[in-house]
Amino acid sequence: MTAQNSGQTASPLRLGIAGLGTVGTGTVKIIQNHAALLAARSGRPVAITAVSARDRMKNRDVDLSAYAWEDDARALAVRDDVDVFVELVGGHEGVAREAVTAALRAGKDVVTANKALLAIHGQELAELADAEGRVLRFEAAVAGGIPVIKAMTESLAGNQIRRVMGVMNGTCNYILTRMESGGLPYEQVFEEARQLGYLEADPTLDVGGIDASHKLAILSAIAFGTRPAFGSVEIEGIERISIDDIRRAADMGYRIKLLGVAQMTGRGLEQRMSPCLVPADSPLGQLQGGTNMVVIEGDSVGQIVLRGAGAGEGPTASAVLSDIVEIARGVRIPAFGQPAQALSVPQAARTAVPAAYYIRLALADKPGALAKVASVLGEAGISIDRMRQYGKHDEEGVAPVLIVTHKTTPEAIDHAIAALPETGVIAGAPVELRIEEV
Numbered sequence: 001m002t003a004q005n006s007g008q009t010a011s012p013l014r015l016g017i018a019g020l021g022t023v024g025t026g027t028v029k030i031i032q033n034h035a036a037l038l039a040a041r042s043g044r045p046v047a048i049t050a051v052s053a054r055d056r057m058k059n060r061d062v063d064l065s066a067y068a069w070e071d072d073a074r075a076l077a078v079r080d081d082v083d084v085f086v087e088l089v090g091g092h093e094g095v096a097r098e099a100v101t102a103a104l105r106a107g108k109d110v111v112t113a114n115k116a117l118l119a120i121h122g123q124e125l126a127e128l129a130d131a132e133g134r135v136l137r138f139e140a141a142v143a144g145g146i147p148v149i150k151a152m153t154e155s156l157a158g159n160q161i162r163r164v165m166g167v168m169n170g171t172c173n174y175i176l177t178r179m180e181s182g183g184l185p186y187e188q189v190f191e192e193a194r195q196l197g198y199l200e201a202d203p204t205l206d207v208g209g210i211d212a213s214h215k216l217a218i219l220s221a222i223a224f225g226t227r228p229a230f231g232s233v234e235i236e237g238i239e240r241i242s243i244d245d246i247r248r249a250a251d252m253g254y255r256i257k258l259l260g261v262a263q264m265t266g267r268g269l270e271q272r273m274s275p276c277l278v279p280a281d282s283p284l285g286q287l288q289g290g291t292n293m294v295v296i297e298g299d300s301v302g303q304i305v306l307r308g309a310g311a312g313e314g315p316t317a318s319a320v321l322s323d324i325v326e327i328a329r330g331v332r333i334p335a336f337g338q339p340a341q342a343l344s345v346p347q348a349a350r351t352a353v354p355a356a357y358y359i360r361l362a363l364a365d366k367p368g369a370l371a372k373v374a375s376v377l378g379e380a381g382i383s384i385d386r387m388r389q390y391g392k393h394d395e396e397g398v399a400p401v402l403i404v405t406h407k408t409t410p411e412a413i414d415h416a417i418a419a420l421p422e423t424g425v426i427a428g429a430p431v432e433l434r435i436e437e438v
Ligand SMILES: NC(=O)C1=CN([C@@H]2O[C@H](COP(=O)(O)OP(=O)(O)OC[C@H]3O[C@@H](n4cnc5c(N)ncnc54)[C@H](O)[C@@H]3O)[C@@H](O)[C@H]2O)C=CC1
Pocket: 018, 019, 020, 021, 022, 023, 024, 052, 053, 054, 055, 071, 072, 073, 088, 089, 090, 091, 095, 113, 114, 115, 116, 140, 141, 144, 197, 198, 199, 200, 201, 310, 311, 312, 313, 316
């Protein structure tokens, strides 16, 4: 083995790590535990020189005594003894944005796990990185430990991508699957997700579909050559999904997933994030716990399915290290796979791609009630594929009815859902969910 590839005598790659929470602590642990392995694979030692977090005195179950401490991440980002600034603080404004910007301007390469920052300010940061000749890497930002950024920017670079789809939020998948399999209440499974380190600092980003949409916007930029634009994703979270829906969907052979889809259409790139039904026996339907799955369809390669841990300390830190080792090796790829100025593919405002839909409603026990529902759907141009009426009526005399439609447009469904309460034969608001073809 030569001195270069043994990694022992070459100059070290010096890291400044800001943020010592779930991901930051995990990153420090890997660097400490795998020093020889990382040096051998990088061709040079990988060394932390300084760290920063909010509370210096906090017990983090990791020895930080060998590293300089900075109270301000922005000061850490521009230190002379830092080659790579590793941002693991989070948030799309304030310290994270300012420190990353300062680091790039100061000639540092940047590694981050911050999908919010990239989805909202990715274009500006990628342009800055290009202008400064620095790299901005973010494998951890999408689907945690799954090497999806690398797959998309490098391994699939020869493909025209047709569709990218997947479950990209560990918290939501954990909640949806544990509620069903464990028969557990929302509050309990939410707390379990917290213990596992899955939650964002603001968990409404998770359950509101926002975190997953940040990830979809990032993937779209790489896959389709569009600018990362979180504002262009049509978003709905899992807040309105009840255990009732999870069970009823299962009765019809489906599972509910918070599913992101990005695909090219004649109107431009459509990006949607919403709770959808997928066949229970499909790979997406089988996905349990905090696991993520990304399905990529390319013109030459066909369909690729990537599956793995999407959140938590070890898997996310593993992805951070993949970026660090690539930088140490001298790999220099534009943030979104091509120069940021070249990202230009137009985005559509709202999805128009037809799909089958699942509708659940509470139907009054009255003669002709079902006929009135069928007539509303018929008037909207929606044809019914399957239907199930539950015989047991509650004390208000209503019983659940489940309908699976043939393919129709989102506009037709909106129209029918708005018209159904006017029939006077249903109680409450009907629930509608898209059935995505997987
Ligand atoms: N937890 C996970 O499974 C994953 C998290 N991420 C992303 O990684 C980043 C970090 O996430 P976590 O480690 O889970 O968060 P965390 O809340 O556990 O840790 C955040 C760290 O940043 C520090 N911090 C907060 N404000 C600061 C400031 N003004 N200056 C310096 N340090 C500050 C905190 O003291 C803490 O050490 C976020 O962008 C998150 O979205 C990405 C993938 C998975």
